Amino acid sequence: MPQVTIPALAQKRAAGEPIVMVTAYDFPGARAAERAGVDMVLVGDSAAQVVLGYGSTVPVTTDEMLVLARAVRRGTETAFLVCDVPFGSTEVSDAQAVDTAVRFVKEAGADAVKLEGGSEPRLSRIRAIVAAGIPVVAHLGLTPQTATALGGLRAQGRTEATATRLVREARGVQEAGAFCLVIEAVPAEITALLREHLSIPIIGIGAGDADGQVLVAHDLLGITEGRAAKFVKRYASIGDDSAAAIEAYAADVRSGAFPAPEHRYAATDEALAAARVELGV
Numbered sequence: 493m494p495q496v497t498i499p500a501l502a503q504k505r506a507a508g509e510p511i512v513m514v515t516a517y518d519f520p521g522a523r524a525a526e527r528a529g530v531d532m533v534l535v536g537d538s539a540a541q542v543v544l545g546y547g548s549t550v551p552v553t554t555d556e557m558l559v560l561a562r563a564v565r566r567g568t569e570t571a572f573l574v575c576d577v578p579f580g581s582t583e584v585s586d587a588q589a590v591d592t593a594v595r596f597v598k599e600a601g602a603d604a605v606k607l608e609g610g611s612e613p614r615l616s617r618i619r620a621i622v623a624a625g626i627p628v629v630a631h632l633g634l635t636p637q638t639a640t641a642l643g644g645l646r647a648q649g650r651t652e653a654t655a656t657r658l659v660r661e662a663r664g665v666q667e668a669g670a671f672c673l674v675i676e677a678v679p680a681e682i683t684a685l686l687r688e689h690l691s692i693p694i695i696g697i698g699a700g701d702a703d704g705q706v707l708v709a710h711d712l713l714g715i716t717e718g719r720a721a722k723f724v725k726r727y728a729s730i731g732d733d734s735a736a737a738i739e740a741y742a743a744d745v746r747s748g749a750f751p752a753p754e755h756r757y758a759a760t761d762e763a764l765a766a767a768r769v770e771l772g773v
């Protein structure tokens with residue numbers, strides 16, 4: 493498969509070919525996404541919750557994200573690699589945002605960075621990062637990094653005020669230079685309107701039909717514990733399967749069924765004799 497590029501993604505949008513994006517946080521996750529032939533891999537800051545065990549995406553740091561991003565880069569060949577910039581790493585100034593974006597490109601080999609929000613300061617960050625030569629994916633609708641300000645993890649664009657803001661911000665991020673937009677937890681009708689009036693590809697998560705879809709890998713694989721969001725479709729039960737496999741291993745260890753003869757190395761008679769001599773037995 494050829495390398496996925498920004499023009500190739502725009503071409504997919506123009507041709508009405510859905511773009512497939514999935515998150516990955518480590519080498520095996522990246523390999524699975526690559527083997528599945530996805531178009532875009534996102535090192536999402538959802539890593540904070542699904543990999544690092546934090547209660548939200550807010551605490552994860554740039555250094556933590558970079559470790560994950562580098563592992564994903566090592567496993568990604570053709571897919572377009574997008575890295576989330578974490579909360580606190582772009583909020584202070586445009587200069588801080590450019591520094592952070594540059595780190596993801598230089599230290600992790602990111603093809604683009606993803607930034608949440610579309611208020612005027614966020615547009616300024618997008619302009620600055622794009623001016624530094626780094627492609628930006630915008631993220632609007634439910635933006636988990638600022639969920640407290642949104643009144644919680646709730647769908648956006650369902651009221652006059654939030655629909656108006658969403659449309660204004662969507663236009664804003666496109667004008668600021670974002671080449672792609674992720675929208676999360678938004679009514680399908682609003683997504684349809686945005687698709688008509690924006691020219692950049694729109695990747696939806698809980699946003700109905702869009703130019704592409706993204707899901708958190710741990711959600712679709714059934715690794716995440718507890719109730720999934722309404723928009724998640726589970727394709728496997730890896731969490732339950734993992735627990736069952738480790739339980740079976742534990743039972744085998746406790747009963748002596750593991751290791752079996754085929755899992756053991758054999759010593760030569762000479763090696764055994766030498767070991768006995770050394771032990772004096």
Ligand code: KIV
Binds near residue numbers: 534538539576706708
């Ligand atoms: O962090 C993440 O995984 C994301 C996706 C949910 C789009 O931002």
